[in-house]
Amino acid sequence: MPRVFPDRLRWDAARNSAAPFEHRTRRRFRSLAYAGIAWLAALFILATNQAAFAVPSFAIQTGQPCAACHIGAFGPQLTPYGRDFKMHGYVASDGKDHGLPIAATAQFSFTHTAQPQDGGAAPGFKPNDNFAVDQLSLYYAGQITSKVGAFFELNYDGVAQQAKINNVDIRHAREGELFGQDLLWGLTVNNSPTVQDPWNSTPVWGFPYNRSPLAPTPMAATLVDNSLGQRAVGAGVYALWNSLVYLEGDVYKGLDRATLRATGQVPDDSDQTSSFLPYARVALLKDWEQHHVEIGAYMLSGTVVPGGGQTLGLPVRKTDLALDANYQFISDASRVTSDRLSAHATYIHETASMAPDDALALGAFDKHWLDTMRVDVSYSVAATVTPSVQYFRTVGLADANYWGTPNGSPNSDGMILEVAYVPWGKPDSPFPNMNVRLAVQYVNYFRFDGSSVNAGRNNNLYFSLWTAVKF
Numbered sequence: 240m241p242r243v244f245p246d247r248l249r250w251d252a253a254r255n256s257a258a259p260f261e262h263r264t265r266r267r268f269r270s271l272a273y274a275g276i277a278w279l280a281a282l283f284i285l286a287t288n289q290a291a292f293a294v295p296s297f298a299i300q301t302g303q304p305c306a307a308c309h310i311g312a313f314g315p316q317l318t319p320y321g322r323d324f325k326m327h328g329y330v331a332s333d334g335k336d337h338g339l340p341i342a343a344t345a346q347f348s349f350t351h352t353a354q355p356q357d358g359g360a361a362p363g364f365k366p367n368d369n370f371a372v373d374q375l376s377l378y379y380a381g382q383i384t385s386k387v388g389a390f391f392e393l394n395y396d397g398v399a400q401q402a403k404i405n406n407v408d409i410r411h412a413r414e415g416e417l418f419g420q421d422l423l424w425g426l427t428v429n430n431s432p433t434v435q436d437p438w439n440s441t442p443v444w445g446f447p448y449n450r451s452p453l454a455p456t457p458m459a460a461t462l463v464d465n466s467l468g469q470r471a472v473g474a475g476v477y478a479l480w481n482s483l484v485y486l487e488g489d490v491y492k493g494l495d496r497a498t499l500r501a502t503g504q505v506p507d508d509s510d511q512t513s514s515f516l517p518y519a520r521v522a523l524l525k526d527w528e529q530h531h532v533e534i535g536a537y538m539l540s541g542t543v544v545p546g547g548g549q550t551l552g553l554p555v556r557k558t559d560l561a562l563d564a565n566y567q568f569i570s571d572a573s574r575v576t577s578d579r580l581s582a583h584a585t586y587i588h589e590t591a592s593m594a595p596d597d598a599l600a601l602g603a604f605d606k607h608w609l610d611t612m613r614v615d616v617s618y619s620v621a622a623t624v625t626p627s628v629q630y631f632r633t634v635g636l637a638d639a640n641y642w643g644t645p646n647g648s649p650n651s652d653g654m655i656l657e658v659a660y661v662p663w664g665k666p667d668s669p670f671p672n673m674n675v676r677l678a679v680q681y682v683n684y685f686r687f688d689g690s691s692v693n694a695g696r697n698n699n700l701y702f703s704l705w706t707a708v709k710f
Contacts, residue, residue, distance in 0.1 A: 294380045294390070295674065295709035296340035297324070302333035305664030305674055306575040310567075310617065311625035312664030313676040313705070315444045316581060319531055319567070322437040326479060328412035328425055329381055329388025340381025340709075346373040347704045350451040354696040360453040361398050369453050372397030373703070376405065387411045394503075398452045403503020405469060406434045406443065420481035427475050431468040432491060432518050432539050435477075440563035440583040441537060443468065446615040446629050447655055447680060454699035457688055458547075459633055459642055459649030461589040461611050463539040463559040466510040466546075469502065470494055473518065485535070487520035493541070509546040516541030522563075528572050533565040549643055553597040561587040576622040576665050587611040589635075602640045609635035609649060622665055629655040637689070648689025656681045676705040 306312040308321030355366035375395040394405035412425035433441035475489025493512030522535030540558040563585040571577035598605035615629035632652035639647030659678040687694040
């Protein structure tokens with residue numbers, strides 16, 4: 240599911256006087272309530288007709304429950320079977336005709352921040368304690384032909400009230416031999432660097448798997464860390480040799496402003512570019528009956544204009560080099576509902592440079608660096624209850640005219656605690672035709688945008704309901 244978080248929205252305060260704000264809030268609340276009731280009703284009706292899991296059409300196509308592919312019986316965290324399904328191009332099937340692989344999900348939430356946000360959490364929302372329809376998503380997820388499969392998501396952002404094309408990954412995969420060992424190779428066309436990655440340590444599918452769009456988030460982020468999500472189109476080739484060595488190379492082309500608008504993206508919300516950007520990935524992996532280990536690296540490089548007016552439209556050359564690691568322990572490999580321990584880690588080092596004349600005009604340094612590190616651990620009990628914890632940290636060179644933070648520092652760090660509950664998505668589920676994920680998440684900041692003073696005012700408590708069904 241999508242994990243791209245919008246920058247904090249800005250708007251003219253003159254448009255948000257008390258009376259119009261209250262009117263918009265009541266109207267929005269009624270709209271969200273009607274949408275939520277209609278969606279849940281549709282889920283209940285469909286529950287009596289078709290089997291569905293998350294992403295439900297994948298499970299229907301393979302004849303397997305969610306717990307076979309996903310830790311905790313709900314995506315996006317993958318098991319070894321789920322990674323294998325993805326790398327083989329989304330085409331594994333039970334051989335039966337299940338119709339078009341069309342699926343849908345919806346996310347509803349409540350967000351409480353430690354302190355109210357001046358002017359409202361977003362246009363039309365209160366300063367605090369907000370209910371929202373975070374996203375409504377429609378997917379084509381499964382086979383296109385016997386050798387081509389796709390994950391294609393259309394999304395309606397209930398906070399920004401905007402429809403858009405979200406994550407896309409279209410694949411063709413083949414099998415053969417190289418040096419007497421098995422070789423899996425494939426082609427991918429996608430629109431977000433790392434959306435095609437089969438591990439949950441890289442940015443698009445990394446923890447937290449959903450997060451409040453109505454809570455403050457730090458300003459500084461590396462290029463590969465979702466800054467180009469749905470803002471570029473790329474094609475590449477990947478190979479897995481002897482179930483040991485994974486290699487991938489892609490080339491992305493940034494979308495121009497007209498194309499961004501046509502696909503539902505706001506051009507100035509995040510990094511934008513129309514240049515070519517190379518991406519590379521390498522990983523060493525090993526599977527035992529109960530254990531999976533992966534150690535890898537990835538990189539992305541290109542010239543971009545940072546979003547939010549960060550450099551006043553001046554281009555910056557960014558190169559990201561990253562390391563990642565994964566570990567999974569399965570208590571009983573013969574049961575999809577056995578307890579599972581998962582751990583993920585990533586470290587991203589970014590170097591950025593501006594033309595000396597541009598830096599002088601901006602009053603900033605011409606070279607910068609930014610490091611991001613995340614480590615998370617989860618333990619899924621019977622594929623039903625999954626507590627998780629993450630520590631995250633971003634540090635970089637202080638420069639007030641480059642980052643735009645109050646004291647010029649990009650440094651932020653903190654922890655995320657989450658408990659998720661998934662009652663279905665398992666072989667013995669009483670409702671094998673639908674899936675639901677309930678979660679409570681708490682984000683605690685030690686530093687925020689360079690300061691530890693009042694960092695806790697950005698802490699937030701987030702309750703979410705995530706539903707899934709196949710049409």
